[in-house]
Amino acid sequence: MFDYIIIGAGFAGSVAAERLSTEANKKVLIIEKRNHIAGNCFDYKNENNILIHKYGPHLFHTSNQKVWDYLSNFTEWQIYHHKVLAFIDGQKVSVPFNINTLYKLFPTSIAKKLEEKLLENFPFNSKIPILELKQSNDADLSFLADFVYDKVFVNYTAKQWGMKPEDLDSAVTARVPLFIGKDDRYFNDTFQAVPKHGYTKLFENLLDNKNIKIMLNTDSKEVMNIKNEKFYLFGNEFNGKIIYTGQIDELFDYRFGELPYRSVEMKFETVEKDYFQEAATVNYPNDYTFTRITEFKHIHPVNSSKTTILKEYPQQHIQNKTTPYYPIFTEENQLKYQQYKEYSKQFTNLILLGRLAEYKYYDMDDIIERVLEVIGEIK
Missing domain, CATH: 3.40.50.720 (NAD(P)-binding Rossmann-like Domain)
Structure with a gap:
């Protein structure tokens, strides 16, 4: 058959x-x-007409023309550029950590000096894995690497993976770089969008x-x-x-x-206000037991007096009890x-x-x- x-x-x-x-x-x-x-991309509209990603936010991005053209046969696109903030030292700043973030967290004179050092040593608009930056012999860059490592990276990694960054494969740690530029977008790919009518509809068409x-x-x-x-x-x-x-x-x-896999406990909350936070996703590397909060109205705007947020609590995967997300x-x-x-x-x-x-x-x-x-x- x-x-x-x-x-x-x-x-x-x-x-x-x-x-x-x-x-x-x-x-x-x-x-x-x-x-x-639709697997982990499954989405649905909740009782407030907000399109929810059941298994966490999925933001499509690619520089692969072939992949983009292929998927475009099955969906219309809603252009969407994902921006992420991180709660660091009482402020919400852009991540990946970039030149704009320097000026938010440091006095102008220090930020300017660090910017100059970065541009002297690395190409503009390049991404440098934080563990690579930690190997620098320059005192200022070493200071910056330690700061980013301590404030942005190490505690988030410990929550997300349940281990130290050094114990993970470099392919994982490279996903959290320092960006030598002023682009506040989380991704830098040519095509960035979400399916206009949701991922589930895209899969139905597939x-x-x-x-x-x-x-x-x-x-x-x-x-x-x-x-x-x-x-x-x-x-x-x-x-x-x-x-x-x-x-x-x-x-x-x-x-x-x-x-072994890492899983995530997804806790959705309805908030009685138009918007809960300034961006779609806010990371909490050092505070609380959740890693991030996502607000779906930023991804799929809709007229509603309420909003829905998702808090993610990483955990060890247990067979037949939790969902395996990350090898x-x-x-x-x-x-x-x-x-x-x-x-x-x-x-x-x-x-x-x-x-x-x-x-x-x-x-x-x-x-x-x-x-x-x-x-x-x-x-």
């Missing part, structure tokens, strides 16, 4: 299904554990194809099992291809142990993942795609690019 079974209806699974069904005329079955499509069937509220293990390196669907051997986007350790029954990048965890990856090669019809299946952090545009490449090679 089906040429492909796809586990998961997030970006990885949905883009794969769209390409296979449209370009290759393949029949696809998507099996999704949740009661909705999956609107007669060749695609979707089973929601279904754990893949309820209908599919592995025996002798072969997959069985509804008790019958499945000879098509499996695209798996879920947790790779779960797929193989944790035979090499659990791969934890340490050398030990990567070695364990490699065991799963090697084992997966025994299954000739299995394709692993996505953050959980590949134990890798992907931005939205990155995973779309990855899927387009993979499906282009196999269809």
